[in-house]
Amino acid sequence: MANNSSNGGEKTTTKPPPQPSPLRNSKFFQSNMRILVTGGAGFIGSHLVDKLMENKKNEVIVVDNFFTGSKDNLRKWIGHPRFELIRHDVTEPLLVEVDQIYHLACPASPIFYKYNPVKTIKTNVIGTLNMLGLAKRVGARILLTSTSEVYGDPLVHPQPESYWGNVNPIGVRSCYDEGKRVAETLMFDYHRQHGIEIRIARIFNTYGPRMNIDDGRVVSNFIAQALRDEPLTVQLPGTQTRSFCYVSDMVDGLIRLMGGEHSGPINIGNPGEFTMLELAETVKEEFGLASGKQDQLHRWGWGWGHLTKYGMHKIVIKHESRMKLAGGILLINPEVEIKKVENTPDDPRQRKPDITKAKELLGWEPKLKLREGLPLMEEDFRLRLGVAKKK
């Protein structure tokens, strides 16, 4: 059992963990690991479920209130004998028999967590308290998906786990970042006071298929905008940075943390750091031309023009990278624009994980770079947006 906090290396005295559920000793026990995933119908949760279900010894129970998640994310498992889906709000007590709890339930996109801030705090505080109570009753190990937002608008860069953060306790993001900070406190108090086996992951911005379209997070926003030929909305000043981790890397990190010997908190994220303007340029390069809407130009004198019913209409060509000559016709893909828009209060100016601990204690580091991960979202987004890829 893990016996110290990796946050600053302070030793904590712990009691032995509670006895596992008596079901474990039942002669009918099938040596399956019963795993609860709260928030399992959401973006990261559903990918975690996919991975856990690959192991035939796992039984997976998802509880979700479907605030930001959907059954659709889990459709391939509904009806599977090793899978159960329960509509449940974690702010209410839950009675199930499980060996491990991945506690993810909480809206993650700022638009959603600010929608009903009191509910967000309740989810983080009462929800985590309920899941810790469950862990205590059945002797389960519990992993909390905390966040890099516990570092607030960080004054230390990159952020190691020992950094205590720079968080506004009364701002519009506080329901989420202070909520997660209290959730971490509760985890450690249950660990010290009741000997519960805890794991805390501090997740940094994660992206991948199944992110809600229009949920406001930057990667999903930019991809949806590029595919719809809408301007990419870079919130001011555009020089703020984030570090983006592909979801399969994240799931791998979470499973290693749960299976390992270290309580954490441990940063799990990709240290590749980008300004929002750089991200917009990258999305433009990867998706801007893929939208398929093309302009056809015909040679006209020394230049090119549109053939309209009133004759030729000369146009000035600006973006050579967007042109392709085919059968004497010049095909031009429209430039996806970048539009600067107002930001929201307390937006962190920089964020990049120090993942030394994840590397040393979990043997984990991300495999996919941003340019490798972004194209893996295309099919899913096209399908849900109904935007076909042009040949």
Ligand SMILES: NC(=O)c1ccc[n+]([C@@H]2O[C@H](COP(=O)([O-])OP(=O)(O)OC[C@H]3O[C@@H](n4cnc5c(N)ncnc54)[C@H](O)[C@@H]3O)[C@@H](O)[C@H]2O)c1
């Ligand atoms: N995606 C990221 O970049 C990121 C970064 C840091 C931390 N996290 C954390 O990871 C977890 C999952 O994030 P995500 O991106 O998959 O978000 P998500 O919004 O897609 O998933 C959250 C899930 O929790 C469910 N939920 C919300 N409140 C609930 C409640 N009271 N009771 C039961 N279910 C509830 C939602 O319906 C949804 O299915 C969250 O705890 C989030 O704080 C995510």
Ligand SMILES: O=C(O)[C@H]1O[C@H](OP(=O)(O)OP(=O)(O)OC[C@H]2O[C@@H](n3ccc(=O)[nH]c3=O)[C@H](O)[C@@H]2O)[C@H](O)[C@@H](O)[C@@H]1O
């Ligand atoms: O990784 C984390 O710890 C946190 O990261 C995100 O929070 P945030 O970084 O604010 O995520 P986004 O909403 O995707 O914003 C990232 C940046 O993009 C900018 N942005 C967002 C949307 C947009 O259309 N344009 C744009 O420039 C924002 O101003 C911000 O600077 C998640 O939404 C949180 O749940 C998570 O806990």
